[in-house]
Amino acid sequence: MEVRPFARRDREQLARLVNAHVAVVLPGAYVPPATLLNDLEHPLGEYIIGPWVTDLATFVATERDRVVAAAHLRRYGDDARVSDSYRDVGEVVWLLCWPNHLDAGRAVLDTATGQLESWGVREHYANGTLPCPAVYGVSDSWPHVRALYEEAGFDAGDAHVEVVLAGLTAGVDPPGPAPIAGLSLRRRLGTLGTAFDAVLDGEAVGMVEVDDDLTRGGTNLGAVGWADVCNHRVREDMRRQGIGSWLVRSAVEWLRLGGASRLLAYASEDEHLADTMRYAARFGLHPVNRTTRGFDRTPGRN
Numbered sequence: 001m002e003v004r005p006f007a008r009r010d011r012e013q014l015a016r017l018v019n020a021h022v023a024v025v026l027p028g029a030y031v032p033p034a035t036l037l038n039d040l041e042h043p044l045g046e047y048i049i050g051p052w053v054t055d056l057a058t059f060v061a062t063e064r065d066r067v068v069a070a071a072h073l074r075r076y077g078d079d080a081r082v083s084d085s086y087r088d089v090g091e092v093v094w095l096l097c098w099p100n101h102l103d104a105g106r107a108v109l110d111t112a113t114g115q116l117e118s119w120g121v122r123e124h125y126a127n128g129t130l131p132c133p134a135v136y137g138v139s140d141s142w143p144h145v146r147a148l149y150e151e152a153g154f155d156a157g158d159a160h161v162e163v164v165l166a167g168l169t170a171g172v173d174p175p176g177p178a179p180i181a182g183l184s185l186r187r188r189l190g191t192l193g194t195a196f197d198a199v200l201d202g203e204a205v206g207m208v209e210v211d212d213d214l215t216r217g218g219t220n221l222g223a224v225g226w227a228d229v230c231n232h233r234v235r236e237d238m239r240r241q242g243i244g245s246w247l248v249r250s251a252v253e254w255l256r257l258g259g260a261s262r263l264l265a266y267a268s269e270d271e272h273l274a275d276t277m278r279y280a281a282r283f284g285l286h287p288v289n290r291t292t293r294g295f296d297r298t299p300g301r302n
């Protein structure tokens with residue numbers, strides 16, 4: 001087994017390893033090799049943290065010329081434009097290995113943490129973020145990755161757990177008439193995508209946002225047909241009158257018109273999770289993934 005820096009000739013094999021991990025999180029999704037390569041070289045698609053990156057490194061472990069494990073690292077700057085939580089941090093953005101090649105995974109992580117140590121950053125993060133919708137954190141479907149992180153001293157103590165929900169737009173009922181007299185629908189550009197407001201007496205009493213270009217302008221065709229649903233809320237005193245459901249159904253009707261066939265939504269594993277899941281099930285959205293973000297460790301202690 002050999003651990004070495006990633007070379008362009010590895011890209012097809014690396015994409016195979018990446019996409020095996022993607023497919024177990026989101027059915028049918030994949031990262032094209034060119035998209036993967038771009039992300040390794042310029043993570044600018046992530047418009048918030050991308051510009052903070054000062055160094056990048058990717059390592060692969062090969063056995064008889066086959067890429068069986070890999071890790072991608074970023075170092076974030078220590079100047080004032082970087083947020084407190086990322087300032088002077090080094091991150092294993094993802095660590096992947098075939099589960100029957102754990103030794104290679106361990107070896108590549110060892111090289112990766114050595115690189116983080118040599119950067120001299122104040123904190124090490126570990127993640128599982130791939131350039132594909134819904135693939136972030138350390139998925140419960142990747143127990144081999146979690147085990148390697150824990151073995152290397154990454155701790156999920158302050159971690160945040162999220163549940164990813166998915167379903168078909170075809171299963172969502174049409175919105176029907178507004179549930180309250182005088183309520184109207186307004187569509188506008190929101191903070192993440194297309195926003196729908198439920199407007200009563202000139203005031204928005206509820207909203208939902210959808211993003212139906214998860215291919216990012218066609219640069220990631222592995223996400224064709226998927227749409228995100230987010231930023232959904234109804235004013236507290238207006239709840240339980242059908243406004244929320246009417247908003248979601250109206251947004252989904254719009255998505256169907258554009259050809260989106262599948263929906264994604266995200267929920268935190270907190271005290272509202274059971275309510276949220278019951279509500280989401282009305283729209284045929286069911287959990288497909290549970291993922292943990294926030295693995296970290298202090299340098300020099302391992």
Ligand SMILES: CC(C)(COP(=O)(O)OP(=O)(O)OC[C@H]1O[C@@H](n2cnc3c(N)ncnc32)[C@H](O)[C@@H]1OP(=O)(O)O)[C@@H](O)C(=O)NCCC(=O)NCCS
Pocket residue numbers: 232233234235238239240241242243244245246265272275276279280
């Ligand atoms: C979820 C939410 C948008 C629903 O809006 P709404 O106008 O009350 O929706 P509807 O009237 O169509 O449906 C109400 C159902 O939502 C359920 N619900 C789901 N999450 C809820 C929550 N956090 N608080 C209250 N009710 C919730 C209720 O149990 C209710 O079901 P029931 O009538 O069978 O008891 C609204 O409760 C809300 O803003 N919650 C806080 C934000 C949030 O949780 N957003 C993410 C949702 S995926």
